[in-house]
Amino acid sequence: MNHISFNLAQLHQYGSAFYDFLGLRKRFFVDQLGWDIPHDDDVEMDQYDNPTAFYSLVLRKGRVIAGIRAMPTTATWGSHTYMLRDAVAGKLGGIPSTIINKVAVSPNVWEATRVVISDEVTTQADRSLCLSLILDGVVDEAKSKGATEIMALCPPSFARTLRQIGYGAHLIGEPYVNAHDGRRYVAMSMPAERKMPLVAKISAVAKAAHAAKATHLSQPQPVHAPSVI
Numbered sequence: 001m002n003h004i005s006f007n008l009a010q011l012h013q014y015g016s017a018f019y020d021f022l023g024l025r026k027r028f029f030v031d032q033l034g035w036d037i038p039h040d041d042d043v044e045m046d047q048y049d050n051p052t053a054f055y056s057l058v059l060r061k062g063r064v065i066a067g068i069r070a071m072p073t074t075a076t077w078g079s080h081t082y083m084l085r086d087a088v089a090g091k092l093g094g095i096p097s098t099i100i101n102k103v104a105v106s107p108n109v110w111e112a113t114r115v116v117i118s119d120e121v122t123t124q125a126d127r128s129l130c131l132s133l134i135l136d137g138v139v140d141e142a143k144s145k146g147a148t149e150i151m152a153l154c155p156p157s158f159a160r161t162l163r164q165i166g167y168g169a170h171l172i173g174e175p176y177v178n179a180h181d182g183r184r185y186v187a188m189s190m191p192a193e194r195k196m197p198l199v200a201k202i203s204a205v206a207k208a209a210h211a212a213k214a215t216h217l218s219q220p221q222p223v224h225a226p227s228v229i
Contacts, residue, residue, distance in 0.1 A: 020064040056137030066130035115223035166195035
């Protein structure tokens, strides 16, 4: 596995990686979960894929197998800001306007969305490592810009997953059930700070994956629920 990160000004340096990430998103969020979000036959892309966004991806043998999108909460592009803020403003169908109690507009706070890991990644250890690598990429970028916090809309179980790979997380809203896929989602926040070096993290991921085998099968978990524009 190898990790890459970029914004739209830099995506030409990585061949088709950005387009491949959009394709991976379409296969998961649209084809599997049935989300009503902008897409065509090949890719999913929305209003938050704009020059304020940052991308962190994992490739294996040249194929994009995991990725995440992030942006500062100061971001604006046309009539849109970032997803949670737009939801509170009533601009997004499907996400309640009460999803968070307080809207952040600060360079200290970033939002992460569209986390996805390919079904080609079949082991719990490899899925956890992919998640760790893409989150590390976002944390490094956000921290370099002065951020101290990253928030996202995720399944409640995601908080436990984050703790297993070395990131603390706490809830910043109340869960709700999404009408499109029937899953529960909740807003949560974590520090923009690595808790352990990669070598130690790989070991922790392997131990967590071994323990998880006895209790559940690994399932893809989307970060943020669908929005109807």
